[in-house]
Structure formats: structure tokens, C-alpha cells
Amino acid sequence: MTAPVPGLPLRDELYLLAHNDDTGQPHIHRQALALGLAGAVLIDLVLTGRTTLDGSGHPAREQRIRLHIDRPVGDLITDTALTSLRHTRPAPPLRHWLRGFADDLYERTRAGLHAAGILRHTNHRRLGGLIRADTYLPTHQRWPVIARARLRYLADGREQPDNHTAALAGLVVALNLTDHLYLHDDTTTVANHLRAIADQHHRPVRDITTAVDAAVGDLATATYR
Numbered sequence: 001m002t003a004p005v006p007g008l009p010l011r012d013e014l015y016l017l018a019h020n021d022d023t024g025q026p027h028i029h030r031q032a033l034a035l036g037l038a039g040a041v042l043i044d045l046v047l048t049g050r051t052t053l054d055g056s057g058h059p060a061r062e063q064r065i066r067l068h069i070d071r072p073v074g075d076l077i078t079d080t081a082l083t084s085l086r087h088t089r090p091a092p093p094l095r096h097w098l099r100g101f102a103d104d105l106y107e108r109t110r111a112g113l114h115a116a117g118i119l120r121h122t123n124h125r126r127l128g129g130l131i132r133a134d135t136y137l138p139t140h141q142r143w144p145v146i147a148r149a150r151l152r153y154l155a156d157g158r159e160q161p162d163n164h165t166a167a168l169a170g171l172v173v174a175l176n177l178t179d180h181l182y183l184h185d186d187t188t189t190v191a192n193h194l195r196a197i198a199d200q201h202h203r204p205v206r207d208i209t210t211a212v213d214a215a216v217g218d219l220a221t222a223t224y225r
Helices: 010-017 030-047 076-086 094-101 105-115 142-156 163-174 187-199 203-223
Strands: 051-054 064-067 119-126 131-138
Touching: 010 030, 010 105, 010 142, 010 163, 030 051, 030 076, 030 094, 030 105, 030 163, 030 203, 051 203, 064 076, 064 094, 076 094, 076 105, 094 203, 105 119, 105 131, 142 163, 142 187, 163 187, 163 203, 187 203
Parallel strands: none
Antiparallel strands: 051 064, 119 131
């Protein structure tokens, strides 16, 4: 009997979906992806009851993140997030925390996947050996395929969305990664369907996804100033 594949944190699945399986190149800017990864870390904390949002559902004022259960979980990035919330007074505004925690989160997430044996590191030289390029590729295609398949089942209506997958759908849409799910359907239709599924679930999760979308928009605006 084949052993079941362990579930990955939301941030790890988002990282895998945001990269080309064959080249390891990100589909979007790393800073934008890092904001999405920060949102994924916080969503996992909300779904496990470790954090809450004050003012959830009130877009006129920004929500603040509150610790609810302050115990380490044994995951380095998650525990770092809990530590940052524990030592921040007053409770940090949602978008402010996302921007701060996103700093170097791309590299930390990649390092964690590499240490877990999910990514392998290779390097090659370009331009006649003058430039060394580092590449991180999945050690097995099952890792990105599993996450992509769950979203495919949602898009096809073949599976009822659990909170984790619904949150992943919302983040994929917020980061404009729908084109890279390798679905044959119209991308706009798929994006609208996944967004509708995400919108049916926990309001705090929707608020975090909205904050990620806004923070990515801020990043794009700053680039053109």
C-alpha cells in the first residue's frame, strides 16, 4: 500500500503553485509572492484558532491581529510568526504585519521546502560560465500536482471545498496565478469560480486575502512611482 502524502502548510502549497515545475522560475514577482506567503501563514494561524482579527468584516478600518493561543507548533516559520505577534504592542494592523513579515519570507519558505526534501537545489552557469544560476525544483511532481488537482476539482465542481483549499483558491486568484493552474477552461471563468468559492468561507480568511490583494497593489503602484 502506498503511504499517504502528508499535507503541506498553505504557504508551501502556494509557493509550489507559483513556480514553473520544469524551470523553477516564479510566475510572479518574488515580493508579491512573499506577501501572499505571509497571508498564507496568517490564514493557517486563523484556521487553527491561534489568532483572530479585531474588526473583521469592517473594511472602513483596518483589522488588527490578536493572539488567541500562544503555544509553539514546531514549525519554524509559523512559530516565528507567533513570536512576532507576541512581542508587538499594540496589536499590529493586518496590512502592516503582512508587509513586515513578508521580508525574506520567500527565501525562508524555499529553505524550509529544501530542508524537508520537497525541493532540490541545482546550479548551472550561463553566459560562458560567467554567471551561476541557482535553481530549486520539486523532488517529485506529486507536490505541485496535488495542490493543483484540488483546485481543479473545485473549479470542476467535483469536490466540496474545505477551508484550506478555499483559502488557497482565494490566494491564487489574488496573486493572478490562475493562468498557471494548467486548466483548459477560460481563465476568467475559473478565476471567478474560485473567487466565489473563497468568498463563501470564513470572513477573517477573506479579509486576509483582501489585504494581500491590496498590499500587492500597493507594491505595483510603488514600482511605477
